[in-house]
Amino acid sequence: MAIPVTPTQKIRVMVVDDSMVARSLIIKGLSAHPRIEVVGYAINTLDAKNKIPHYKPDVITMDVEMPGQSGIDFLKQYLPTHPIPVILVSSLNLKVFDALAVGAVDFVRKPDQGISETTFLASLAQKVVMAASARVRPGALAVSGAPGAAALAAAGPIPKLGGGPGLDRVIIGLGASTGGTEATLAVMKRLPADIPPMVIVQHMPPGFTKMYAERLNRLCAMEVREAQSGDELRRGLALIAPADLQCRVVRIGTRYTVNCTPGEKVSGHRPSVDAMFYSMAETVTCKMVGIIMTGMGQDGAHGLLEMRKKGAYTIGQDKESSVVYGMPGVAYNIGAVMIQASCDNVSNVLLRHLKTLG
Numbered sequence: 635m636a637i638p639v640t641p642t643q644k645i646r647v648m649v650v651d652d653s654m655v656a657r658s659l660i661i662k663g664l665s666a667h668p669r670i671e672v673v674g675y676a677i678n679t680l681d682a683k684n685k686i687p688h689y690k691p692d693v694i695t696m697d698v699e700m701p702g703q704s705g706i707d708f709l710k711q712y713l714p715t716h717p718i719p720v721i722l723v724s725s726l727n728l729k730v731f732d733a734l735a736v737g738a739v740d741f742v743r744k745p746d747q748g749i750s751e752t753t754f755l756a757s758l759a760q761k762v763v764m765a766a767s768a769r770v771r772p773g774a775l776a777v778s779g780a781p782g783a784a785a786l787a788a789a790g791p792i793p794k795l796g797g798g799p800g801l802d803r804v805i806i807g808l809g810a811s812t813g814g815t816e817a818t819l820a821v822m823k824r825l826p827a828d829i830p831p832m833v834i835v836q837h838m839p840p841g842f843t844k845m846y847a848e849r850l851n852r853l854c855a856m857e858v859r860e861a862q863s864g865d866e867l868r869r870g871l872a873l874i875a876p877a878d879l880q881c882r883v884v885r886i887g888t889r890y891t892v893n894c895t896p897g898e899k900v901s902g903h904r905p906s907v908d909a910m911f912y913s914m915a916e917t918v919t920c921k922m923v924g925i926i927m928t929g930m931g932q933d934g935a936h937g938l939l940e941m942r943k944k945g946a947y948t949i950g951q952d953k954e955s956s957v958v959y960g961m962p963g964v965a966y967n968i969g970a971v972m973i974q975a976s977c978d979n980v981s982n983v984l985l986r987h988l989k990t991l992g
Contacts, residue, residue, distance in 0.1 A: 644671040645766045648691035650682045651675070651723065652700045656744070660695060660723070663755035669763055679708035691718065693765045695758065698724045698733055706733045713737040719765035721758065726841045731815060731849055739765045739957060740812050743839035757839075764812055764930045768957050792826045792855055795985075798992025803920035804830035805867060805883065805890060806984070807941070809907025811837040811929025813957025817977045818927060819850060822872065824981035827855040830923075830988065831867035833875070833883060833892060833914075835907045837929065840877040847874040863894045875905035882913035890918065901933040907961070911937025915944045921991055922946035925980060926971070929961035939970035947987050948972045949980055 647670055651657045657675050664670045674689040676682035678700050686694075698705045706729060709720060713736070722741035724730040730741050740761045745754040795801055806829070810818050814836050822832075838846060843860050850858040850872070861873035861881055867890040875881035879894045900906035907926065911934055914922055924941040926934045928951055942948045950962040950971035955978070965971050975983045 645669055645762060646671055646673045646690065646692045647762055648673060648682070648686065648689050648694050649675040650677075650679065650694060650696040650700075650705075652677055652697065656697070656723070659745075659751065659755070660758065663751075664695075664759055664762065667759045667763075670759060679703040679705065682708065683712065686716070686718070693762050694718055694720045695723055695762065696720050696738075698722055698727060698729055704729075705738075706736060709733055709736045709738055713770065717770035719768050719770050721761050721765055723758070726845075728845050728849070730842070731846065734815050737770060739768045739770065741839075743841065748840055761812075764958060768812065771957065792824065794826045794828045795988060795992060796828070800921070800991040801828075801830055801988060802869065804923065804988065804991060805914065805918055805920065806830055806832040806923045806925065807834075807883070807910055807914050808832060808925040808927065809835045809910065809929075809934040809938075809961070810927035811903075811907075811931070811933065811958070811961060813928035815846060817951065817955075817957070819853060820977050821925075821927075821980045821984075822850060822854045822856070822858070825854070825856065825985070828870050829856050829872070830869055831890070832856075832872035833861070833867070833881065833910060834872060835875040835881060835905045835910045835934075837903055837905075837933070838877050843874050843877045850874070861892050861894050864891055866891050875910065878904055880909045881905045882909055883917055884913070885917045885919070901936075902931065903933050907934030908937035910934075911941050914946070915940035918944075923984060923987065924948045924970075925950075925984070926962050926965045927951040927977070927980070928956035928958055930958045931960050932964040934961050935965035935968060935970055938965050939968055942970055942972065949983055950974050951980060952976050 649660050661672045696705045720738045722738050725744045742758045745751045847860040858872045880897045881894045884893045900909040924938045952974040953959040955976040
């Protein structure tokens with residue numbers, strides 16, 4: 635386990651990218667941050683392996699696609715014995731989720747027509763600072779190697795919850811950020827096809843939420859898709875809030891839908907977990923469950939507290955299994971969380987509660 639950097643220390647960063655233009659941009663941009671010191675760079679993963687012992691970085695930024703060995707293969711081989719926080723620098727590429735699954739802490743989208751260099755560098759610097767205190771779990775939540783994956787496969791399909799009338803009047807909200815792509819997957823893979831409707835906010839750059847929803851849809855029993863305004867909440871459906879839009883739950887008579895619209899950031903984010911949780915607290919009159927998972931900052935904590943005040947059952951990921959115990963930690967400390975659970979046990983806690991409602 636890497637030793638976390640204290641708030642008074644400079645964060646030593648190594649940049650790994652085969653593009654000289656990209657390296658120069660990242661080095662110049664990160665070097666301007668008061669808490670970051672770029673100690674060196676590498677032009678590919680082999681170069682990185684040779685230089686890491688010399689530079690001793692606290693955090694590495696790494697391109698996903700490079701000539702020779704890819705960033706994903708590097709992470710698979712290197713992180714189990716050298717758990718250094720890695721921030722991926724990626725174009726709009728599905729492979730970023732494979733890299734997160736084998737231990738990368740987070741990712742940023744490369745500047746392009748939709749992402750400016752200024753936005754890219756600000757996001758990267760923020761994530762580097764966060765990563766310096768993150769817990770690195772090499773491959774701990776990888777799809778093929780997740781804890782209990784063999785047991786899950788051997789057990790066959792997950793039994794359905796069934797048609798209890800109480801379960802037809804439940805809505806589940808889940809929010810996550812740093813480390814949340816794989817943590818959310820670990821939870822959802824253990825849930826049945828007829829789970830009550832779920833609305834999920836995962837902080838993610840534009841373009842990636844649709845790919846993330848498609849990935850979850852392939853790997854989980856329920857239907858998962860990126861949310862669109864007007865989508866009706868129903869059993870067996872999980873909706874992922876689209877990047878750069880606020881996603882809120884809306885009641886229309888006895889039905890519930892989602893509203894996905896542009897708007898101001900809430901708690902520093904768009905989509906915001908708080909915006910989604912607050913909307914549930916304000917509009918949902920049936921049973922509710924709120925789940926807050928790994929992530930930097932406090933987005934979702936106060937919204938979850940409002941949900942609890944309105945009678946929701948609330949679950950928070952525990953410190954030991956969180957990549958960053960920010961969001962769930964704040965939620966727990968302000969009294970928003972009724973029960974804490976490890977990433978691997980959140981689904982069990984949720985299902986036990988749902989069975990009391992059926």
